[in-house]
Amino acid sequence: xxxxxxxxxxxxxxxxxxxxxxxxxxxxxxxxxxxxxxxxxxxxxxxxxxxxxxxxxxxxxxxxxxxxxxxxxxxxxxxxxxxxxxxxxxxxxxxxxxxxxxxxxxxxxxxxxxxxxxxxxxxxxxxxxxxxxxxxxxxxxxxxxxxxxxxxxxxxxxxxxxxxxxxxxxxxxxxxxxxxxxxxxxxxxxxxxxxxxxxxxxxxxxxxxxxxxxxxxxxxxxxxxxxxxxxxxxxxxxxxxxxxxxxxxxxxxxxxxxxxxxxxxxxxxxxxxxxxxxxxxxxxxxxxxxxxxxxxxxxxxxxxxxxxxxxxxxxxxxxxxxxxxxxxxxxxxxxxxxxxxxxxxxxxxxxxxxxxxxxxxxxxxxxxxxxxxxxxxxx
Numbered sequence: 222x223x224x225x226x227x228x229x230x231x232x233x234x235x236x237x238x239x240x241x242x243x244x245x246x247x248x249x250x251x252x253x254x255x256x257x258x259x260x261x262x263x264x265x266x267x268x269x270x271x272x273x274x275x276x277x278x279x280x281x282x283x284x285x286x287x288x289x290x291x292x293x294x295x296x297x298x299x300x301x302x303x304x305x306x307x308x309x310x311x312x313x314x315x316x317x318x319x320x321x322x323x324x325x326x327x328x329x330x331x332x333x334x335x336x337x338x339x340x341x342x343x344x345x346x347x348x349x350x351x352x353x354x355x356x357x358x359x360x361x362x363x364x365x366x367x368x369x370x371x372x373x374x375x376x377x378x379x380x381x382x383x384x385x386x387x388x389x390x391x392x393x394x395x396x397x398x399x400x401x402x403x404x405x406x407x408x409x410x411x412x413x414x415x416x417x418x419x420x421x422x423x424x425x426x427x428x429x430x431x432x433x434x435x436x437x438x439x440x441x442x443x444x445x446x447x448x449x450x451x452x453x454x455x456x457x458x459x460x461x462x463x464x465x466x467x468x469x470x471x472x473x474x475x476x477x478x479x480x481x482x483x484x485x486x487x488x489x490x491x492x493x494x495x496x497x498x499x500x501x502x503x504x505x506x507x508x509x510x511x512x513x514x515x516x517x518x519x520x521x522x523x524x525x526x527x528x529x530x531x532x533x534x535x536x537x538x539x540x541x542x543x544x545x546x547x548x549x550x551x552x553x554x555x556x557x558x559x560x561x562x563x564x565x566x567x568x569x570x571x572x573x574x575x576x577x578x579x580x581x582x583x584x585x586x587x588x589x590x591x592x593x594x595x596x597x598x599x600x
Contacts, residue, residue, distance in 0.1 A: 235281040236381045236438040237445055244455055251458065252352035252474070254282035259457040264553060266460035270427050271467075271554055271595070275387040276456035277448050278426070284355025285377045285435065286362065288346040290370040297346065300361065301331065302483060302505065304496035308333050310344070311409045313422050315491040317483050318354075318361055323504025325483050326361070327354035328473060328491065332409045334420055347420065347435070349382070353474045381441035384424075385453060386431040386464070388596050393451050394421075394432055402432065406600055415440060426461065428468030428595035463550045466561060468597075469590030471518060475531075476547040476561050484508045485563065487518040487590065516563045518547070520592055521575065521585040523558040526551050534578040535562060535585060543568045544575060552592065559592050560585070 233254045235241070241248065246257035257279065260266060270276035288297065298305040303316040313332035320326055329350040350358050355377065362373045385394060394402035401412040404423040411420045417440035422433040436444050449455065469487070471477045477486045483505055484492075494509055508514055521535065521544075535544035549560040564587060568575065573587040591598065 233282070235279050236441040237279050237281065237383075240442050240445055241279065241455075246455070246457060249458070252282065254352055256282055257455070257457045258459045260455045263457065263459045266454065266456040267463055267553055269454040270387045270429055270456060270460070270464055271593070273388045275385055275389045275393045275453045276427075276460075277445065277453035278384040278386060278456045278461055279381070279445075280384050280426070280433070281381045281441075282352040283377075283382055284350045284352060284358060285375075285380055285382065286348045286350075286359060287374040287376055288348060288362065288372070289344070289374075290372045292369040292371050293346055296365050296369065296371045297331070298496065299499050300365075301329070302492045302499060302501070303331070304493040305331070305346075306496070307493070313407055313409050313424065315488065317486075317488055317491045318358060319483050319499075319501030319505065320479070321500055321504075323482050323484070323501040323508070324479050325477055325481050325486055325488075326479055327351070327358045328471070328477065328486075328488060329354075329358060330422070330424070332420070332422060334409055335411060347376075349435075351473045379438055381436055381438055383434045383436065383441070383445060383448070384426055384431060385434070385448065386425065386427045386456070387429050389452075390430050390432055393448070393453060396451050397447055404432075406597075415443065417444070419444070425468065425595075425597040426470065427464035428470075428591050428593055428597050429464075430596040430600065462548075463552065466548050466550045466559060467552055467554065467591065467593040468595065469520060469561070469592065471561065472548065476518060482508065482514060484514045485517050513566050516544070516565045517569060518561060519564050519569060520588040520590045521546070521560050521562050521564075522555070522588050522592065523560075523583060523585055525557055527558045527577075527583050528581065529558060529560065529577055529579060529583065535564065535575040536578050537568065537575065540576075542578070546577075554593055561590075 241257040249258040301316040318326040332347040420435040425431045544564040546560045546562045577583040
């Protein structure tokens with residue numbers, strides 16, 4: 222889109238923006254947000270998460286929407302790929318918003334919570350999504366607010382989202398919030414901390430054990446400082462990028478977007494094939510009954526550190542184009558370059574050898590995701 226003469230693009234800032242700057246963070250822009258790319262030592266930040274410590278990450282750029290109303294389950298069930306009727310109170314689940322062609326509009330998490338953000342203190346559903354898909358999810362939901370008892374509030378500007386990631390995340394959080402840290406996978410709790418409500422999800426962005434903490438903006442800086450004092454190390458998005466690729470997590474606008482059929486995106490946990498009708502269901506179910514998709518997001522690994530760029534094509538041994546790299550990074554733990562890529566079905570088998578279409582002669586090996594099986598995968 223062409224910027225109009227005199228128009229200024231506003232970069233959004235986390236409630237922790239000044240905290241990051243005081244810590245010496247190098248700031249960058251991503252999806253319209255100012256985010257810390259590094260606090261000066263990317264490798265140390267990476268290993269704080271991967272080798273038994275605790276990383277502290279500001280993921281406040283994610284959109285946060287609260288859905289309430291007696292018809293919330295009914296409306297949401299017609300909009301997302303997962304089954305709202307199976308979502309127990311104090312639990313979260315992954316889901317996808319698709320269009321009528323079964324293509325992916327947004328990947329989200331839906332959390333069943335007690336609504337501490339509203340005076341009625343009733344049940345609610347907290348939906349969070351990547352910054353690139355915040356607006357499309359908001360618009361999709363608000364279209365239905367006049368159709369029944371279905372209400373949507375955008376909490377993004379009034380809250381922060383902090384994430385603890387690493388083997389010792391539970392122990393550290395227990396120091397601060399006591400039994401609120403005693404959650405199973407995919408569980409949610411809410412607790413009081415220093416006159417602030419904190420909503421806690423046990424969840425991962427890295428493949429390691431982790432917790433996401435939703436807190437009002439006014440309490441975010443104090444909570445961040447308390448977590449640092451307890452031993453958590455701030456981690457920027459450069460280290461997080463390597464961690465999330467190792468974990469096999471797709472990022473919207475990089476690995477997945479509206480050109481992808483949902484079934485291609487390796488988001489199988491986000492899809493129910495037994496629930497009733499929802500937008501895009503016909504296409505998604507038809508693909509499943511057909512047997513497989515034409516291509517799917519998977520992993521490829523190289524035997525050393527190589528200079529490979531995103532969107533590099535992958536070729537079969539006879540030179541046929543059979544895949545495309547979407548995300549690539551050097552894995553400090555594996556000591557080699559790894560990548561997420563879409564690979565055609567006939568070449569998806571683990572161990573398949575492919576050639577990168579690049580200036581350097583490089584062989585890639587197809588591998589199942591995740592690249593690194595961290596604490597989350599072993600729980």
